[in-house]
Amino acid sequence: MTTTSTSDEELMAAVKADDLDQLVPLFERYHGPLFNYLTRLTNDRDTSEDLTQTVFERILKYRSSYQPTQPFKAWVYQMARNVHADYWQRKEKLRAADVEEVEKTGGLRGAAFSQMRISSHHDDLHEALALLPTPQREILVLNRFQGFGYEEIGQLLGCTAEAARVKAHRALQALRKIYFAN
Amino acid sequence: MNCERTKEQLVDYLGSQLSASEQAELTAHLAECADCREELQAVESMWQTLGKVRVPEPSAHIRPDFYAMLATFKESVDTTPDYTLKGLWQWWLNLDIPRPILRAVYSLCLLGVGLIGGYWFSNSRTTGAADQQQIAQLATQVGNMRQMMMLALIENPSASERLRAVSYTKQLDEPTTKVVDALLSTLDNDPNVNVRLATLEALAPLAQDPAVRQGLVHSLARQESPLVQTALADVMVQLQERRSVKPLRELLKQENLDESVKSKIEQTIQTLSTGRPAAPSTPPRNDQTNLTSPAQRAAVATV
Numbered sequence: 001m002t003t004t005s006t007s008d009e010e011l012m013a014a015v016k017a018d019d020l021d022q023l024v025p026l027f028e029r030y031h032g033p034l035f036n037y038l039t040r041l042t043n044d045r046d047t048s049e050d051l052t053q054t055v056f057e058r059i060l061k062y063r064s065s066y067q068p069t070q071p072f073k074a075w076v077y078q079m080a081r082n083v084h085a086d087y088w089q090r091k092e093k094l095r096a097a098d099v100e101e102v103e104k105t106g107g108l109r110g111a112a113f114s115q116m117r118i119s120s121h122h123d124d125l126h127e128a129l130a131l132l133p134t135p136q137r138e139i140l141v142l143n144r145f146q147g148f149g150y151e152e153i154g155q156l157l158g159c160t161a162e163a164a165r166v167k168a169h170r171a172l173q174a175l176r177k178i179y180f181a182n
Numbered sequence: 183m184n185c186e187r188t189k190e191q192l193v194d195y196l197g198s199q200l201s202a203s204e205q206a207e208l209t210a211h212l213a214e215c216a217d218c219r220e221e222l223q224a225v226e227s228m229w230q231t232l233g234k235v236r237v238p239e240p241s242a243h244i245r246p247d248f249y250a251m252l253a254t255f256k257e258s259v260d261t262t263p264d265y266t267l268k269g270l271w272q273w274w275l276n277l278d279i280p281r282p283i284l285r286a287v288y289s290l291c292l293l294g295v296g297l298i299g300g301y302w303f304s305n306s307r308t309t310g311a312a313d314q315q316q317i318a319q320l321a322t323q324v325g326n327m328r329q330m331m332m333l334a335l336i337e338n339p340s341a342s343e344r345l346r347a348v349s350y351t352k353q354l355d356e357p358t359t360k361v362v363d364a365l366l367s368t369l370d371n372d373p374n375v376n377v378r379l380a381t382l383e384a385l386a387p388l389a390q391d392p393a394v395r396q397g398l399v400h401s402l403a404r405q406e407s408p409l410v411q412t413a414l415a416d417v418m419v420q421l422q423e424r425r426s427v428k429p430l431r432e433l434l435k436q437e438n439l440d441e442s443v444k445s446k447i448e449q450t451i452q453t454l455s456t457g458r459p460a461a462p463s464t465p466p467r468n469d470q471t472n473l474t475s476p477a478q479r480a481a482v483a484t485v
Contacts, residue, residue, distance in 0.1 A: 020256050027248055035240040049244050056248060060255050125235050144232050149199065169190045176228050 008072035016063045026072070027056055033146055034080050040141040041084050043130045051087055055080045077146070077156055081138075088134075128179040136171035143168045185211075188218050192225045325354055329361055336364050341374040348380045362388065366397040375407045382410065386417050395423060402429040408440035415443075415450040427454050 008029065014022035031052055038048040038055075058079055066075060129137060142148040142156070150161040150168070157164060188211050194200045195208055212219055279287075328350050335347035351357055351365060362385075369381045388394045398417060405411045411433065418426040430447050433439065439447075 018259075020252065020259070023252060031240060031244060031248065035244070036237055039238040045238060045241070048238075049240055049247075052240065052244065053247055053251060057251055057255070060252070125231050129232075129235065140232070143193075143197070144229075145237070165194065166190065169193055172193055172225065172228060172232075175232070176224065179228070179231075 009068055012059075012063075012066050012072045012075075013068045015059070016066050016068070020060065023056065023059065026059075026076075030076060031056070034076070037077070037080060037141055037146055038084060040129065040137055040145070041134060042087070047087065051080070051083050054083050058083065071152075074152060074155055077142075077148075081156065125179060128175060131178050132171065132175055136167070136174055139164065139167050140171045140175065185215060185218050185221075188212070188215070189221055189225075192218075192222055193229065195222075196226055196229045328354060329358065332361060333364055336368055341377055344368070344372065344374065344377045345380055348377065348384050351384050357388065359393070362391065362394060362397075366394070366401070369397070369401050370404045375409055378405075378407065378410050379413055382413050382417065386420070389417070389421050395421065395425075399423060399426045399429060402426060403432055408443040411440075411443045412446050415446050419450050419453050422454065424454055427451050430454075 006025070008026060011022045011026050015026070034055055035048055035052045038051045039045060042048050042051070055076065059076065062079075066072075129140070132140070139153060139157070142153050143150075148156070150164040153164040153168070154161040157167075159167075188208060191200060191204065191208055195205065200208065212222060332347045332350040332354075335343050335350070338344055338347070348365070348368065351361055354361065357365075365381050365385055369378055369385065372378050372381065382398075385394055385398065389398065398414065398421075402411070402414055402418075405414060415430065418430070430451050434444060434447055434451075
């Protein structure tokens with residue numbers, strides 16, 4: 001990538017000063033990891049693409065709230081978490097409105113399970129990951145895939161670095177259990 | 183170091199996120215604890231597998247979507263001006279207007295304020311038109327009251343009250359026929375000379391009304407006071423009322439007629455029958471009636 005010379009924070013400061021084109025290099029750097037992160041959270045590619053788009057839209061909308069002293073990465077992941085939380089709430093509301101729909105998806109999930117056994121080894125793990133509770137999945141994703149340290153995860157999740165470390169450990173244990181149970 | 187703590191640190195060991203001393207401690211423990219070595223292997227394989235999980239790639243259209251979104255957002259930023267006070271002030275400061283134009287605009291604004299103010303002020307005055315209508319209504323009511331008072335007072339036994347009643351009619355803008363009738367009957371019948379004179383004075387300006395004229399002419403025959411007779415004759419001249427000639431002649435036939443009145447009436451008859459320059463075309467008895475001084479007139483009358 002040609003734009004690596006400028007730091008994320010400098011670019012975002014420019015965006016904040018209404019130089020909106022500076023968002024392009026930030027998009028190039030972050031849309032992949034963000035999409036990845038959101039896909040792990042939602043288990044839905046289309047939704048994740050929409051949510052990734054929403055994250056960048058919010059960056060533009062709330063650019064004035066960015067403090068140049070804070071790391072851009074932490075800020076943007078916080079935003080992604082919020083976007084996902086909003087999406088989750090909307091979905092919950094829809095679900096509550098239609099109980100039958102929930103039962104149907106439950107049935108579909110059973111079918112998905114049987115399908116899973118035939119699929120490849122990596123997809124197995126992928127499915128196991130999908131079966132983890134969202135908070136545990138999130139922490140694993142942040143730790144293993146997004147390269148977050150415990151300090152950063154703690155900040156993002158609103159806990160200490162030590163607590164984040166313990167959570168990550170438990171999440172990995174839980175994943176192991178699911179994975180080897182099959 | 184116990185096994186529990188070691189197990190917790192294994193992930194960090196794999197992710198090489200441990201400090202040097204922690205790492206040393208951990209390797210030392212692993213060397214002597216087979217259980218933990220096994221655990222490490224399991225975690226490691228898990229960790230590696232996790233690392234190999236297919237990374238989902240966004241589809242090709244995420245990029246064009248992003249650029250479209252960015253373009254739309256830029257457009258909306260450009261087209262939605264900043265309406266906060268600060269934004270407006272910034273906009274105002276950024277405007278590059280030459281000073282004379284600014285001054286002209288300023289004075290135009292002042293002029294506009296003046297015009298609007300004036301318009302508003304005059305408008306608020308015309309809204310007083312309603313008030314004026316009310317005042318007019320009140321005035322007509324007062325007029326009606328006066329009329330009623332006048333009609334009541336004119337029957338009063340006291341001459342001074344009747345005089346007041348007559349004077350009220352002068353204040354009426356347009357006396358009704360009732361008032362006129364009352365005045366005419368007062369002129370004919372009132373026992374007091376002063377009242378009758380005042381009534382005549384009040385009626386004279388109303389003489390454009392044919393009924394009033396008629397009444398005045400008829401009244402000539404009924405008057406006995408020389409003062410009133412003279413005054414009536416004067417009014418007849420003023421009005422150029424030719425119909426009064428006949429009753430005036432009748433008046434001349436009265437035996438107890440005052441001398442000065444007689445001459446006055448003769449003069450009036452002459453004036454009326456000939457027009458202003460009193461040429462004696464139909465003199466009743468003498469040709470000298472156009473003499474002006476009262477002494478001469480008196481002299482002529484005695485002849």
